[in-house]
Amino acid sequence: MTDDEFRLELLHRMLFVRAFEERCAELYQQARIRGFLHLYTGEEAVAVGVSAALRDDDAVVATYREHGHALVRGVDPGAVMAEMFGCQEGCCRGRGGSMHLFDVSRRFFGGNAIVAGGLPIAIGLALADHLRHDDRVTVAFFGEGAVAEGEFHECLNLAALWKLPVLFCCENNQYAMGTALARSESVTDLALKAAGYGITAWAVDGMDVDAVHRAASTAVPAIRAGAGPAFLECRTYRFRAHSMYDPELYRPKDEVVRWRTEHDPIDLLTRRLQAEGILDDASEAALRTKADAAVDAAVAFAEAGTPEPVETLTEHVYAPTLGGRP
Amino acid sequence: MTDDEFRLELLHRMLFVRAFEERCAELYQQARIRGFLHLYTGEEAVAVGVSAALRDDDAVVATYREHGHALVRGVDPGAVMAEMFGCQEGCCRGRGGSMHLFDVSRRFFGGNAIVAGGLPIAIGLALADHLRHDDRVTVAFFGEGAVAEGEFHECLNLAALWKLPVLFCCENNQYAMGTALARSESVTDLALKAAGYGITAWAVDGMDVDAVHRAASTAVPAIRAGAGPAFLECRTYRFRAHSMYDPELYRPKDEVVRWRTEHDPIDLLTRRLQAEGILDDASEAALRTKADAAVDAAVAFAEAGTPEPVETLTEHVYAPTLGGRP
């Protein structure tokens, strides 16, 4: 892939994630998707930029706002949608839903709905690679809200102490539900926290996929080479409510409008690629059509799915082996 | 009290704590004291130096290694000893034992045996003062092992964010049970952790009671005046085993000998006061005798105590009020 093709692919992935999320919002209104739904709209550049720096055998751990991460990691979009429809064709047979997408074949390890709860798992995946002398990297995505959790600190320390191959990718979208960062951290420069553990840290514009990808492309190979963990703060913004229940009382409407109009990661890359002569209107339209078509296909796949049968309720609690009587 | 008298009093307190602890060790051998027993021998300068900077209405929260803190805080030595004898004259009626000394009248709030578990309580005591606009300070003592616990970080952040009147006093005796600091923290300069929260931090020689007292005397009034929390690392060493069960496989014998002979906080102050002409042999002997006599009195008080009656077992689980049927 040429560099130009690569960047067009980044754009396409962002368009696809955006289209997928917007469709999810519609399906939620129609009550086809239920439970909690946390959309990634506005933050696409983070997952897209970081993931593009990974190898297929690297591992990813994410949060409940993880559709984008799953999709760009290559989890089948139809299986993701079918999951949210509660179908047996879902990537987790309907048991996980929006917040708990998994695909071991893509080394995508969730989908964790406890804030900071995925971090120890990432540490463990990396510890396994370290013990087996595998040169794989594990990326843990988490929101800036997680930084206040004790677990975050325990994990940074463990990773640094044991020189584990982990990239801590903080998606600083400035709010944890309704809590602005300055109301949850005494020091809002998150890279300083990493420094307290001797971990190399970068802060990048998380709306600029090129910048995110550049930073990740610096960090990941170093981690792979044995330099120990790194910390990447991506400054971003969520364009939508925290979840579908949120009346957004905590931030001014015009702040959202400003971010949407001035800092949209898709607009930014589109304009840049146009300016660089890599993208024209026709090819942009083609990319959008392709993204929409992929979402249509995912929805069609899910629509055609079969609800996971009630008879399977007690399956997958324990492995079916060993003749154990649970 | 003149300055000289004050420093003689510091010496006396250290002697008293030392004598108390050594007697505890004997009583443990005789099975008069049971359970876990963690002695403070070697670390006396920390509790003595910090406590001397406090007002009577300030609050103290400590760990399971807290006899010294309780004693210098003014908890009755007889009641402490009786507690370890399981007597009704004990400061906690025999329910707490060595690890859980409390005396509300001295605002001594334990005695906490979960590493880092006392820190949130200290935050809460300070929050209460903050909400009531009381200019009291809460001191939380904890070992350097606690720094790895997530709770430590949550508490530093909360205290800094809310500008609470807390002094975090880290007793860095270099080992957490058998784990040397460098094997538990990726960055062993603990003051850096505090900086990550914007908390003012000092590191002092915890074997030098003058230095500890000076640092605390700077920190405490600032906290009292509303400057927010401070962090004081006292570098010290425990002369004895972690608890009475510890075979001490993890540190060389001569390391212990070196600390005992070269860095004993009592020797240090004794020599300094002698050099300054404040202490002569006779007055030193008098102080030691006084300390021993106080310990004798405490033991005698405990010996004369009555075992807490078995009939009271279910008391003090709930308050006896409200006519609730538990």
Added chain:
Amino acid sequence: MREALRAALAGDERVFLMGEDVGAYGGCFAVSKGLLAEFGPERVRDTPLSESAFVGAGIGAAMAGLRPIVEIMTVNFSLLALDQILNNAATLRHMSGGQIGVPLVIRMTTGAGRQLAAQHSHSLEGWYAHIPGLKVLTPATVDDFRWMLPTALDDPDPVLIFEHGGLYGTEGEATAVGPLPIHTAAVRRAGRDVTVITYGGSLPKVLDAAEVLAARGVDIEVIDLRSLRPLDTATLLESVARTHRAVVVDEGWRTGSISAEISARLTEGAFFELDAPVARVCTAEVPIPYAKQLEDAALPSVDKVIAAVEEVRRVDA
């Protein structure tokens, strides 16, 4: 609940509310909407995501004489604060030989039924009821949502209030006009044939089942436990002495649920009164699945309650 919180804050200076997003966000279920504006950020205190620290801070503040209401957004996150709850809140009075009280109220949402999947659907109130030193309340009616809180705040010991997420939508005005006792179970429907014991989110299901059963000529007595610790065993025994049959309905996983404790107590206290073994309707022993059909199959339902009642009526001693 909002009214209860407002009254508590207005009525006692020592009361303050603390938790994640209780202020600017208005509370996860809009429970504390408007309180920030009324009482200010010191007394309606948003916290960072630090469950252990802020629950522990509530303990410390209570020790110092304040009356904190700490909100843990949902029971699912309370595990992060469990050390503080079990090792501090529940033990301090005892360890200190009675010197220290912890007059703390901890509120949290509990329960399943909204397709929130395995990590967000726990029903652990019965589990918390295992811990000496705590009190565990489970309001199920508008009156209890409104009037248990002041009693809990008056209590000198830590009180945990578990509010079932499915009940926030309950319509209706409180009929009680003052603080309600928190140590007694309530008979929500008198009946002759079978005693059905439940609490919290399962109460509406049991009352619905009672209607269906009544139409079939089966008259069940419905007892709302209200408090899981202490458990008002006397009220249960009194009822079973009349009906001779009992079913316990709760949303916890079956093994080790509070229904096991109730079954054991009824056996201990009314063995010779019982005409059939005490039956349990609990949640299937699976992490709660997301898909609606699976979640419905996992949880207690009106049909399962009816079936259990019919079953205990079939057995005869």
Added chain:
Amino acid sequence: MREALRAALAGDERVFLMGEDVGAYGGCFAVSKGLLAEFGPERVRDTPLSESAFVGAGIGAAMAGLRPIVEIMTVNFSLLALDQILNNAATLRHMSGGQIGVPLVIRMTTGAGRQLAAQHSHSLEGWYAHIPGLKVLTPATVDDFRWMLPTALDDPDPVLIFEHGGLYGTEGEATAVGPLPIHTAAVRRAGRDVTVITYGGSLPKVLDAAEVLAARGVDIEVIDLRSLRPLDTATLLESVARTHRAVVVDEGWRTGSISAEISARLTEGAFFELDAPVARVCTAEVPIPYAKQLEDAALPSVDKVIAAVEEVRRVDA
């Protein structure tokens, strides 16, 4: 236990041991003494005081195909890791639709009886048995200490092993010569008159009581549960069908203890076989006090077991 650990490390490269002071210190109860020298610091891995992170790391490493043995020094500190255990270890297989297994073994010391007071004397194994997705073992004999571990390590799901602190001093050689099943209860003493069900640290007390009772002509059957989850109900029912009377002895607090679950199951499964209600001998509902006389009074004892057996024999249906 040390022999079990050494054999596990020697026999399978995927196995490693991780926890606080398992290495340089030699283990809190000298359990892992010598293993560091033999297997090195990568596989006998000392951790900082970060229970949540290192237990979670064990989960992650297990997901990746290793076979970690994580030691939480004592159950008392496991509360700090409970979120990882309940929300991750126990749910991952289910949430992922069966894609992920967590073949993790977590060992911890449990129990009271050594005057360690309220924060260091918990018996929470029965509480953990409430959680679907986990298995909970409670070895009580030399054989089980030696030979449950390999079976647990072979298990594709998370297994918690609770080792009672009072049992480390047990003398004797293992008589078994290979891995033992972990899902079955064992009859430790056959008897006719009353079934006494127990596990872990209470087993020696019950066996002592059996001697005293035998001298009085009362012949009790002693069942060692060995596993609290799954519970081998079949073995219990089979015994009760012969004796018609049962006593459950466990060191948990009475309300909500595993003995409540056993009582409920026996009632459900053997109601018409029982000549007396199932009795429970549990720990008093107090935080465990330090003083010896108080702690002794709080815990199950030989005398209390004897009294409970005599009591169930007095009752008659």
